Amino acid sequence: MSTSHTGPRFDLECVGLSKAFGDFRAVDEVSFSIPHGSFFSILGPSGCGKTTLLRMLAGFQRPDAGDILIQQTSVLATPPNKRPVNMVFQHLALFPTMTVAGNIAYGLKRRGVSKAERDQRIDQVLARIGLPDSGEKRIDQLSGGQKQRIAIARCLVLEPAVLLLDEPLGALDLKLREQMKVELKQLQHAFNTTFVYITHDQSEALAMSDQVAVMNHGRFEQVGTPQALYYEPATAFVAGFVGESNRWVGRITDINGDAVELETAQGLRLRATAPKSSSASLSVGQAAAVYIRPEAISIGSALERGEGVNTVQGRVDTILFDGARSHFTVDIEAAPGLQVQLPQSGRYAQLARGDAITLHWEKAQALCFPAQ
Numbered sequence: 605m606s607t608s609h610t611g612p613r614f615d616l617e618c619v620g621l622s623k624a625f626g627d628f629r630a631v632d633e634v635s636f637s638i639p640h641g642s643f644f645s646i647l648g649p650s651g652c653g654k655t656t657l658l659r660m661l662a663g664f665q666r667p668d669a670g671d672i673l674i675q676q677t678s679v680l681a682t683p684p685n686k687r688p689v690n691m692v693f694q695h696l697a698l699f700p701t702m703t704v705a706g707n708i709a710y711g712l713k714r715r716g717v718s719k720a721e722r723d724q725r726i727d728q729v730l731a732r733i734g735l736p737d738s739g740e741k742r743i744d745q746l747s748g749g750q751k752q753r754i755a756i757a758r759c760l761v762l763e764p765a766v767l768l769l770d771e772p773l774g775a776l777d778l779k780l781r782e783q784m785k786v787e788l789k790q791l792q793h794a795f796n797t798t799f800v801y802i803t804h805d806q807s808e809a810l811a812m813s814d815q816v817a818v819m820n821h822g823r824f825e826q827v828g829t830p831q832a833l834y835y836e837p838a839t840a841f842v843a844g845f846v847g848e849s850n851r852w853v854g855r856i857t858d859i860n861g862d863a864v865e866l867e868t869a870q871g872l873r874l875r876a877t878a879p880k881s882s883s884a885s886l887s888v889g890q891a892a893a894v895y896i897r898p899e900a901i902s903i904g905s906a907l908e909r910g911e912g913v914n915t916v917q918g919r920v921d922t923i924l925f926d927g928a929r930s931h932f933t934v935d936i937e938a939a940p941g942l943q944v945q946l947p948q949s950g951r952y953a954q955l956a957r958g959d960a961i962t963l964h965w966e967k968a969q970a971l972c973f974p975a976q
Contacts, residue, residue, distance in 0.1 A: 648819035705739030872938035
């Protein structure tokens with residue numbers, strides 16, 4: 605771990621953090637570093653340990669082992685109210701009897717900031733979140749998105765080194781969540797504050813983050829950019845959890861470098877690619893799983909069927925039209941329910957249930973991991 609001024613400046617560093625509750629290890633030797641001004645998300649299913657990790661960062665729980673450094677200083681012995689972090693909760697916890705300005709001023713008052721400086725900082729932060737002249741409004745006069753921005757402003761006005769956000773969009777309706785994804789990213793850029801964002805919603809993590817850590821059973825399975833997690837998953841869990849994927853399980857029949865061939869119990873023969881992270885642990889005869897994205901599957905026979913092309917035939921079962929997210933399922937003899945993204949050209953607008961269809965995809969798009 606470097607604290608050299610010539611290297612990147614880390615606002616938050618965690619080294620070997622662990623926390624157990626009885627025999628259950630909620631967080632298991634987690635280490636990571638977050639550069640200044642980053643939007644860092646921790647993504648995982650319920651019970652994976654992400655909330656416990658966040659509570660340790662905030663100081664609400666003490667780790668059994670490891671260290672937490674904020675701007676190169678350990679905060680293990682620092683109580684929550686003295687740490688240079690603030691936290692935004694899912695239910696916001698705004699004071700309904702106070703005005704907008706009163707809510708934002710609350711933390712500043714506790715710190716003994718003078719009224720003149722408080723008023724100035726409140727005006728500045730309201731302007732930066734796009735709500736100038738809203739200081740005298742009551743909280744119940746605000747929309748859901750405006751309340752969200754006030755909750756964040758109340759934290760950012762205190763100029764924390766790190767802002768912790770615990771599923772803050774979970775209570776909003778779908779359309780407002782989509783809008784707030786954009787706004788949160790813009791706010792993070794505007795204030796250049798390091799955000800640590802906890803979520804089980806992959807679309808939130810992928811859309812907003814500079815880096816995402818995928819957490820499972822108390823450990824980080826993979827940390828990387830949203831693009832790396834989506835296109836280059838390092839484990840079967842990441843391949844299945846991030847984005848949508850079709851999954852087949854079979855036995856490996858041949859391996860040649862990173863090229864893998866396997867056969868499912870139903871007789872479907874598949875050509876796939878083993879990522880570097882899994883190639884060393886694969887062998888002929890072993891059970892393995894193959895993952896293929898719905899958008900990687902093309903309709904119609906490949907013009908030139910090469911060594912690396914998979915081709916299957918089947919019939920359309922279900923069409924789910926949802927604009928740009930439209931997809932359909934295809935029943936093939938060896939694999940019912942194959943999900944395929946519907947191209948947006950309109951060429952297949954007349955596709956109907958029962959239509960015969962041919963599908964193909966490259967082996968490079970089908971990733972093979974040891975079966976879990």
